[in-house]
Amino acid sequence: MVLVFAESPRGQFKKSAFEAVTYGKKVADALGTSCAALVLGTVQDAGEIGRYGASRVLHVSDAAFDQFDSQSVAAAIAEVAKNNGATVVVLGHTSTGKSVAGRLAVRLDAGLVSGVNSLPSSNGSALRVKKSVFSGKAIAEYEISSAVKVISLMGNAVKPEATGSAVAVETISVASSKGRIRVKSVKTQEGIVPLPEAEIVVSAGRGMKGPENWGMVEDLATTLGATTACSRPVADAHWRPHHEHVGQTGIAIRPNLYIAIGISGAIQHLAGVNNSKVIVVINKDAEAPFFKAADYGVVGDLFEVVPQLNEAFKRFKANS
Numbered sequence: 001m002v003l004v005f006a007e008s009p010r011g012q013f014k015k016s017a018f019e020a021v022t023y024g025k026k027v028a029d030a031l032g033t034s035c036a037a038l039v040l041g042t043v044q045d046a047g048e049i050g051r052y053g054a055s056r057v058l059h060v061s062d063a064a065f066d067q068f069d070s071q072s073v074a075a076a077i078a079e080v081a082k083n084n085g086a087t088v089v090v091l092g093h094t095s096t097g098k099s100v101a102g103r104l105a106v107r108l109d110a111g112l113v114s115g116v117n118s119l120p121s122s123n124g125s126a127l128r129v130k131k132s133v134f135s136g137k138a139i140a141e142y143e144i145s146s147a148v149k150v151i152s153l154m155g156n157a158v159k160p161e162a163t164g165s166a167v168a169v170e171t172i173s174v175a176s177s178k179g180r181i182r183v184k185s186v187k188t189q190e191g192i193v194p195l196p197e198a199e200i201v202v203s204a205g206r207g208m209k210g211p212e213n214w215g216m217v218e219d220l221a222t223t224l225g226a227t228t229a230c231s232r233p234v235a236d237a238h239w240r241p242h243h244e245h246v247g248q249t250g251i252a253i254r255p256n257l258y259i260a261i262g263i264s265g266a267i268q269h270l271a272g273v274n275n276s277k278v279i280v281v282i283n284k285d286a287e288a289p290f291f292k293a294a295d296y297g298v299v300g301d302l303f304e305v306v307p308q309l310n311e312a313f314k315r316f317k318a319n320s
């Protein structure tokens with residue numbers, strides 16, 4: 001059986017959960033086995049995850065899981081995996097997934113590959129998976145030969161496919177949900193798609209000259225339904241909040257569309273964005289290194305190009 005941990009912070013499944021279950025179903029099909037989803041904590045409609053290919057939905061409804069604690073979550077996934085004879089466990093390569101995957105692999109005595117971006121191929125009882133390495137400059141293939149295998153799936157690596165229907169939820173319990181961490185308060189930003197999950201990202205750099213000019217970046221992002229990001233010096237100078245900083249030392253993203261405005265395209269910036277499906281670069285310097293990584297480029301003054309582009313998108317949306 002392939003067991004997928006379906007993340008559901010604040011009672012809602014994350015996009016990464018739909019991706020992980022879609023992926024888990026494909027892995028299960030390839031191995032000739034079934035796919036089950038594990039849901040922890042209070043969730044509005046746990047059975048919904050079945051639409052993405054899980055034939056069973058196992059729900060530990062204990063409200064103790066509403067507050068995230070990597071130790072108790074890892075223990076719960078390991079217990080359910082052992083009880084159900086799971087040979088592969090899949091989870092999203094999210095901040096939650098990253099903090100759980102290693103602990104889980106230790107508990108299951110399993111080989112772990114994190115940040116996988118393609119479906120595995122079989123080599124006897126072993127699985128081969130691929131992931132980006134060296135800041136996206138190379139692709140490495142790993143073989144997991146342990147009896148139980150743990151895979152964390154990179155965001156946007158597969159498109160969620162709602163091909164099935166909701167399934168009856170099996171309510172189960174685990175030995176302990178008690179973590180040693182107490183969360184005292186949680187601050188969340190509402191209404192904004194977090195960068196790792198964003199399909200469209202509008203990002204800007206030092207070419208913007210100062211924080212007072214960011215209105216045009218935000219306007220363009222609003223028109224496109226995009227999340228905003230920035231280069232590191234921009235965050236370091238407090239022009240933008242640090243959570244927007246993408247790159248080697250910031251967040252690594254792989255949206256469907258990345259629009260880079262006034263960013264030179266230094267290697268450390270590219271490291272976090274060059275897995276984007278389509279890259280559009282706007283820069284007044286035709287020699288800017290970013291153009292080498294771009295699918296589309298506009299050589300021009302961003303203060304003229306960005307407002308024009310925004311108006312063009314607005315007209316396009318109004319007419320379509």
Ligand SMILES: Cc1cc2nc3c(=O)[nH]c(=O)nc-3n(C[C@H](O)[C@H](O)[C@H](O)COP(=O)(O)OP(=O)(O)OC[C@H]3O[C@@H](n4cnc5c(N)ncnc54)[C@H](O)[C@@H]3O)c2cc1C
Pocket residue numbers: 204205206207208230231232233234245246247248249250261262263264265266267268269272282283284285288300301302303
């Ligand atoms: C260890 C290390 C880690 C790092 N990690 C990161 C990281 O994670 N992320 C990151 O982003 N950087 C990182 N950096 C910094 C990185 O090397 C670059 O310095 C940084 O990315 C440059 O930011 P920028 O492109 O916004 O600014 P600049 O390099 O100053 O480039 C500004 C660009 O704007 C263009 N421009 C200026 N005016 C206009 C205009 N009017 N119209 C159009 N274009 C215009 C210029 O032609 C230029 O290409 C790291 C560096 C080190 C040493």
